[in-house]
Amino acid sequence: MDSSVIINKNIVKEFDLTKKLSTYKDILSEFSKISAKIKSNLKSKCIVEDKIDPRLFEQNQFICHGYAWFETYRISLEHTFNWFNDLCISGESSKLEELVLASAFSEYSLQMRDGIMMSQSEIIRPLKNLDLDPSDFNFLNSKETKELINYGLTEEVKFGIVDFLDKGQFPKLGLKDETLEMIQDQFKKFTDDEIIPHAHEWHLKDELIPDETLKQMADLGVFSIAIPEEFGGLGMGKTAMCVVTEELSRGFLAAGSLGTRAEIAGELIRLGGTEDQKKKYLPKIATGEILTTAVFTEPNTGSDLGSLSTRATKSGDDYIINGNKTWITHGARSDLMTVLARTDSNQKGYRGLSMFLVEKPRGNCQNPFPMEGMSGGEIEVLGYRGMKEYEIALDNIKVSKADLLGEKEGQGFKQLMETFESARIQTAARAVGVAQSALELSLQYSKDRSQFGKEIINFSRIASKLAWMAVETTISRQITLFSAREKDNDIRCDIEAGMAKLLAAKVAWSNADSALQIHGGNGYALEYPISRVLCDARILNIFEGAAEIQAQIVIKGLLGK
């Protein structure tokens, strides 16, 4: 690009920045007042005798979810502000981060007044849907706020951001820790050298990620991050997990998702297992010797796990498992299944469910299930390839009492719930990685592609897309990292984790769509990696809690508080 943005550090500018920051802070506090007002409106609509009334809650689902989205925007914006503020304090901020913050505030503030797209076809309009009064938003019209909001929408800000991107500078991650920065650096290198050059071929050929790559990842410690040190893991926590996951997913969604499997099983066993179960499985999960697969979903049971029908019938000291399961990711090349089944057929809903640790011989593409009583078929999918999806039938699979997680019946759903926070944070990080890859691919394309005598990156409509991708990727990364830090500090963060997953998945899809648009017709060709990223991005709004379920979780948490 021709123009160059020079970092101006004179005193006047710094004064400006302080003033800007205080205006942003005011905006946040005004929005928090509005949030309180919406919440109280909704409570009066849905709460009877201090409890959410299921019927009223369902009647008001659309507006309730709308508020979940409003809060997701507000909280994410708050953490984007904190990100920038921390960078300023540590002296790491540059003009780029300032521009990103300006753009984020302008766009999100206006959407929070005029309308937030919950999906491509559902817009929540706070003024109309959430019983607000135009005067509630008067603060946006005060002189200073208005100036700042208008500034964030200018071509200057947009092209300013793109100018940095063009020079290879992306918004700082704000990891605030030297070790995390080193981890990020190493996994970035690994992804650039070992994943990105092959990812598209793996996808097009619909192959499993090669065993050698899996081995490399295991050697780097990917599967041991969250396993406690006493069981052979690194006990590093969720922030490190997010950093690694984002980088791997930037290369290939399935690469970032391999860790999810170890994470789910590892957390189930760490939190719910007996000492013997921990000793038996955790060290081997940490080294990658045991690959795990989650066996929860059934053909008629997706989000509504309470209706699950696979049975584990007691027979002496053993259990006999029978039932059909589906969407079993990495079902063939795995050694240990975590199977959710009903042990008490008299108990409907969540209560009769138990979790089993079922060992199985590792299969491959030719012979996916070399085990008696286990059969199944592959589900061919648009994207999210590299591990393969299966539907399976379990026919009289015998397991012992020692294989019942925690050796306690009826705890399955509760045990699974305890892992949800982590799984959502990790999935949000996967989405951020996919969002970043869409940005990087389209940035490169827009520099290589010339039309009408210049590289297309110089056109306003291309620059808007690129700049916004960088801004929203940053916003979703910051809410994700925030949730991870809270989790690492043992602070409950189920609401924020849900928000992070909800927002990051939406951003990944929106980035992938914009990135493909930048590629024009070429993006529609299978040959270009962006075609894969689009397919991969689509799953993020569905798995680990579909967007609608995620909004439901967020709003239940918010109204319950």
Place this chain on the structure above:
Amino acid sequence: MKILVCVKRVIDYNVKIRVKSDKTGVEKDNVKMSMNPFDEIAVEEAVKMKENEIAKEIVVVSIGTEACKETIRSGLAMGADRGIHINSDEDLEPLNISKILMKIVENEKPDIVLMGKQAIDDDSNQTGQMLAALSGFSQATFASKVEKVDSFLNVTREIDGGLETLKLSLPCIITTDLRLNEPRYASLPNIMKARQKKIDSIDVSTLGLDLSPRLSVIEVNDPPERKAGIMVKDIDELMEKLTNEAKVI
């Protein structure tokens, strides 16, 4: 055997370099920095020697601002044992770097000194040779293979005519070329271990060296921008331009 590996903190090779507007140098503020890739190869070679039980201890040394500790730390995460950081805010030229390293060599008494053949920022390619001159150690530059044979090191170098192999007595200095090895990624366990490893800090002023500069940078400029090509109408015009304008034939 003890190996001293010298590493330099440079602008990351992925970064598009920007020349400062006053032409005094390049923009380093808010720019990603990392270990000079040739030095990374030197660290990898040292770690391999340790794995093959040729070396017992690897010491990583870096000279520069406080931030150089991060660079040392990444060497420790690759497998080095401890670090030495020489604190200096000055931009030091190769001779002065060599003088400082000579002090470290006197203290540490390494058997092998490894470093990249050059740093990717100033491309000087001088430090290894100058240190060899100051120390009187045997030297092999541009190493593409290092083998221990009895009490000697056989070092293969890529030269214009092919490959040259030198037999070095110890102590020695080896500068590493691109094809010597492929540096490993630091694994998560090793990154965690590196946090516990020791880095000693020494202020450059305590070394009692005359480090006054002998070089001065007059101006730093961007490379000239590529100009668009032109279409010639026939071979004759092409020949004419090649002969008279480009003067290449």
